Amino acid sequence: MKSFSAEEIHGVWGTVLLPILKDQSIDWEVLEHALKFTLDAGLNGIYTNGSAGEFYNQTEAEFDKLSELVAQEAENAGVPFQLGCGHLNPLLSLERVNRVKSFSPCALQVILPDWIKTNNKETLKFLEKTASAAAPIGLVIYNPPHAKKKLLPEDYANILMEGLPVVGCKTAGGDKEWYSKMNNLPKHFSYFIPGHFMVTGITQGAKGTYSNIACMHPKAVIKWYRMMHEEPERAQLIEKQLSLFFEREILPLILEEGYCDVAIDKFLASIGDWSMTGTRLRWPYSGIDPERIINKRRKLNKYVPEFFKELD
Secondary structure, eight states: OOOOOGGGOOEEEEEOOOOBOTTSOBOHHHHHHHHHHHHTTTOSEEESOSGGGTGGGOOHHHHHHHHHHHHHHHHHHTOOEEEEOOOSSHHHHHHHHHHHGGGOOSEEEEOOOOSSOOOHHHHHHHHHHHHHHHTTSOEEEEOOTTOSSOOOHHHHHHHHHTTOOEEEEEOOOOOHHHHHHHTTOSSOOEEEOOGGGHHHHHHTTOOEEEOHHHHHOHHHHHHHHHHHHHOHHHHHHHHHHHHHHIIIIIHHHHHTTOOOHHHHHHHHHHHHTOOOOOSOOOTTOOOOOGGGHHHHHHHHHHHSTTTTSSOO
16 A cells, blocks of 8 residues: 555544453454454544554564554555554654554554653654654654643644655644644645544544544444535534533543543443453553443433444
8 A cells, every 4th residue: 555645644544442351462353353343334544553552552572463464454455554653762663663664554653752752853853763764654643632742733834844754643633723723834734633523623624533433433433424524514413412422421531530541442442332342451551340331322322312323
């Protein structure tokens, strides 16, 4: 598969979740089953090793096996794929880029060094060397809200002005001024926003979403994405209903109970009832008690009763 330009990276992309067994090993059988389901869902693409893929808690052998598996299955299915090469150690991130670029993903995702925050010069140094290693494959910067260095529109403008082959990013989004600045960067740039803000974000200029709603159900999010183009008012209503669900039922799990985003994404997949991935996170992190799934699933269906109908 060829490297994608910024203009070619758009739409809804789903992540590859990491099923963890009681002995802390990866359940490769469940992972392959979920991967095939995701590839058949009609998404614009898939990617590995976002937060929900627990990239920060894999051995290098596991990383290599996962990357090869996803590349082979995605190629066979004809689905665009990106490989996440993030690591808290920038040297290991660089090594990951060098090892998996031969799989010819359409882009490689990286995080900025995340133990000591980089200054602007160091950020450019990191991206320059990483981009050189990745060439001719473009980079996508994964910059979630909890990243040590939070990139602003001005930072992306500086990166693009340096001529670095950074084709996109994953961000938390922003206000109208933020969207205006992101829409006026000096070069084409594919910026993605969170899944539950998909309609609002794309309407304001975002190119798509690396989607937590795809975690919830890959087929449901594609149904919603198509609705956005065919029935925009209905799609906007779905977003309002989903936002209420997240605000009232999911956000308290983070703010009041201390669960991380990874735990939330795996919990969403269990609520969506499409994957056997489960809610367990790798040690020392805590997943959400699976006994809470049924209750949250019932509440979700009250907020968006039509969202999960006729998905098969």
